[in-house]
Amino acid sequence: MKTRYSFGGDEHIFVEVDEEMSLDAFFKSLSITGAVADLNINGVTEICPANASFQIKFDPDVISPDDMLNELKKLESAAESSEKRIATRIVEIPVFYNDPWTHETLMRFRERHQDPDGTDLDYAARINGFDSAEGFIEAHHSNPWFVSMVGFVSGLPFLYQLVERERQLQVPKYLRPRTDTPKLTVGYGGCFSCIYSVRGAGGYQMFGITPMPIYDPEQKVSYLKDFMVFFKPGDIVKWKPIDRAEYDRILEQVEAGTYEPKTAKVDFDLEAFNADIDGTNRKLMEALNGA
């Protein structure tokens, strides 16, 4: 891991903690951005952690770009030795895989896809060595995921699966991005899953849809009354496969204001995870199932 600093014009510093994705890079990025927030540096206007990088936006009339850079470099060495442990939550997110709405959309944009004659799920299953889409779907939801970035558009989470690199699923993005993606599509690109928070353009492969809103600017959804965005970096997610009947039932509950996402408080320790991945995931699931 080699940290690389670069100015993004006169108002941003972009910091690539590592070129490749890993939870180590994520935790280092989270640790430095947390330290920047704690320091309350005059002139800092936005602190944005990402998967294996982060970005600080600052006002160069208040703090010079070089001073800002030096502040960040000072924090880097402290981040090396900081604990890679967070108090967070695990949330169960229902997913209706292979649903009619993303299916209709992916058929509409077939000519932009690597495999114009198949579906996104069949293609993803094949290139990841699964015999069927069912096997791929099972691999997608059988282990929990870690929210390693929130962004792109309003409250969209990027998720990284909590398994060793050999078990990571990888798919390319569409050859050319779509101009449409249904709201709440569960997508996949590179090694990341995502949930499209709003309808719009997108380049990730589409696998399914969740009935659970994750962004509500009107804040009418019961669990989004305090804040309009559901996810934050560090959240842990477990996908739960559901069928059409359950999808419809949850949708009704959301409408009625009675749906509460199944959630449990957990601690996540990167060293403990690296030492025993399956054991750590088992404990996370026990916490969720006990909720």
Place this chain on the structure above:
Amino acid sequence: MALKVIQPGLLTTIQDLGRPGYFHLGIPIGGAMDRMAMRAANMLVGNDEAAAGLEAVFMGPELEFSSDATVAVTGAEIPILLDGEEQPGWTGFPVKAGQILKFGFLKAGARAYIAVSGGIDTPPALGSRSTYAIGALGGIEGRAIASGDELPVGASGRVEAGATISEKLRRMSSSPTELRVLPGLYWHRITETAQAGFFDDEWKVAPEADRMGYRFRGGKPLDFVEREAPFGAGSDPSNIVDGCYPYGSIQVPGGTEPIVLHRDAVSGGGYFMIGTVISADMDLIGQLQPHMPVKFVEVSMEQALKARSDRSKVLQGMRESLG
């Protein structure tokens, strides 16, 4: 006091100076694409510079006033018609209750800013009235204005009409428009020949140009330095592990068409960036029309900061000229 929307124009949105502080959640700063023009329009009608006004792109709206007010239109050059009588741009003019403001055909620039004494007074969302249509946030129900909307206007004291901003303080873009760029971010991912070509070539604004970003075409495709794709990035040479995008950053998906992210930027994604348009030139982009020629000009951080300070002086000059 309210403005009744008779015709909305092509895409007219309520904007102010934006909502900083939520980019880490994918909610961009938003606000007027041409900040200086928005500030100037507000100054001319006695508003706080951060008050909300209207940003009209390519075509003006048609508006009816329910009460007397002072109005100013800045930014793009476009005939301003009050009950059919032409009014000067960059100047506060009086409007009587019942009068109708409309616009002729755009002559230059792309976005006109309409400020009304008292400011547009829709409910702020996350601290700003700016419309972020992608996230259905701010403005009127998170969307562009539509026929029949009644836009509330805040209370204002008596404002003397007739204040004007002299032409030498207004920014005129040359042709080709020069956009100054600080190279960086993933600049090292393209070859030296591609780096030189990017600045040598003339680019044209593509039809895909909006509040999120401006796309350019016409220059040579950029050749990449060979690499082994980092884990999680994706196989295309223009892919990176999804990271944050600076405002003004220039991403080049597939190495072909540069996209400069603007006020409604996506906050991050998986395309590499070759540098960033400096803060002093962001307003200029908001006044570019499709097909207009553009040259990217390489600058250092020192030059970027000098340009920024020059722009601040112009803004200060506007304030002083209006006393």
